[in-house]
Amino acid sequence: MARLLVTGGAGFIGSNFVHHVIGHTDHHVTVLDKLTYAGNQASLAGLPADRLDFVQGDIADAELVDGLVSAADAVVHYAAESHNDNSLNDPRPFLDTNIIGTYTLLEAVRRHSTRFHHISTDEVYGDLELDDPQRFTENTPYNPSSPYSSTKAGSDLLVRAWVRSFGVEATISNCSNNYGPYQHVEKFIPRQITNVLRGDRPKLYGTGENVRDWIHADDHSSAVLTILDKGVIGETYLIGADGEKNNKDVVEAILTELGQPADAYDLVTDRPGHDLRYAIDSTKLRTELGWAPSYGDFETGLAATIAWYRDNEAWWAPVKDTTEAFYASKGQ
Template sequence: MPSPAQTLGANVGLALTISTSSIDLSREKNGSNLNLMHVVVTGGAGFIGSNFVHRTLETRPQARVTVLDSFSYAANPASLAGLPEDRVRVVRGSVADLELVRRVLGDAEDPVDVVVHFAAESHNDNSLRDPLSFVRSNVEGTVVLAMVAAELGIRLHHISTDEVFGDLELDDPAKFRPDTNYAPSSPYSASKAASDHFIRAFVRSHGLRATISNCSNNYGPRQHPEKFIPRQIIGLIEGRLPRVYGTSENVRDWIHVDDHNDAVWRIIERGEIGETYLIGADGERTNTEVVREILRAFGRGPEEFVRVTDRPGHDRRYAIDASSTLGLGWRPQHQDFREGLAETIQWYRDNPSWWRESAALAEARYREVEEELPQEGH
């Protein structure tokens, strides 16, 4: 069996060098004026995390990145292919592995300035079938990171979701705010709610220098084929009609992944320790509207999709009040959803080798889920 930390080598062409030297516990930094040089990105081979790595290298030419990822089914080594070896290293392992996290964060040769914590199990359907795996990754992993970051005095930013707030009525003008009560409705959102509370507890009890962001639904390149938008895109590329749950009138607040990651950097650089920031781009659309926009881009009719039995606990509406993050000077740049969607579709057309295998596995899992759902009239 390989050790929990190993080089991905030929898979991504990046080197792994973990120092086991003594950990310097004396480093202190001002939470709002970090001289960011070495960034640890957990879940950096997943959708949002890998895009964060690319975005960081593009916009911060002096930054160095260490990716810590377990490389579960939702991660893709190809998302990190071609990155400069002198600026990126990849560590395979779990954020719940305390000793590994201590070695990665305690690198005395290249001290870590900030940890950005994306690593999480995130698919609602999977959480209904295997909630314990979500507790291990999303709760235990976050606690381990909080413990070690607090020990070492390292700045931590925790990525969370708007799903911790539950859902809103379709005709309710309200939006989620940082002070909205938590009301998770799936094992996934419950695990993220717990992780948020652990971060807050460590800020108060252990002096952890951390911030939290809760973001709306992301779209863009490198998103796993099990997710809503890429599943419909890939299905149409392969000749299948889109499939949507229930009435498909559920509303999601969409944001381009680059806008999300730019907001994360703004929070790291300007946010206040202990605060929670909500990230959204006023992109509310029903699932029907999104599917029809994808169909339009493929030259198909607006009703060429299939409805399947709704999943249990399917949230009705998410909507973000992003004034907390807008107040830091951040503004979303991808305001034209149709244009952003067209670019995303083109990325999936251009990169079939990236998604083909994982798409086949995702469709097999969806077939199993649909067979388990109660059918109408039964």
């Protein structure tokens, strides 16, 4: 049994990882989460109390972080400000959490010689043209386009520097767009699902041509566990499931799955600086570490996700009206 400290473990991807770890290993998990609007302790409900400890706090709190890291065998760092739209509205929290918070964790794992895995995003690479045959690899130059992606790029570079300069035992993963249970309704897929479930029309930025490479959060979790177990210190691994879909196709798939006409959506004002296309080449992870996604296609994972939101309205309903009011004020 290992003792894992999971930062941001009450957020979307972090909570899915906690569920996956407890369901597939005998590890003990301590979650450190600030419980901002994007964190929800209810996402951890039902997990066994003897396998899970929860601590509410800030990853930039050096004293708190040091004590938790000293008791851990490994740190898996999910905590981040991660919504592009919010970073355009107010960049400062992204600097505080993604840069200073990561620095604080790195200093703690350096003091205690603790294994560290850093969760990042494909958005650090910028975007690709819609007709570009290439996909992002571990060697793609960084080219972030928003306060969110630039602070994540900065945190990646901090991890690399602490590995090289101080010998920190760290790995990095950059993952494509996640979907699945426990995702805040401000995000694209749960926003559209919950709109349809409430009898409202989905909202599509621009003309919906922007392409994302989708992966179910459970597959992301299994990849991170694989890297934690088999990954080479100092290496970066890209996580993807060959799930490229444009936003229009995703909205139409949601409507079809829920028995609605495929064109029953509204076009809204596009987001400033909206990246065109992300696409992940996960060959290194698959060939060197033997990982493969369990969801063989996007449609299967999407159907499971829709079913979860249908069955868990009590989880998402409390924040739905506020979220939609915010988007309405922006014409989106």
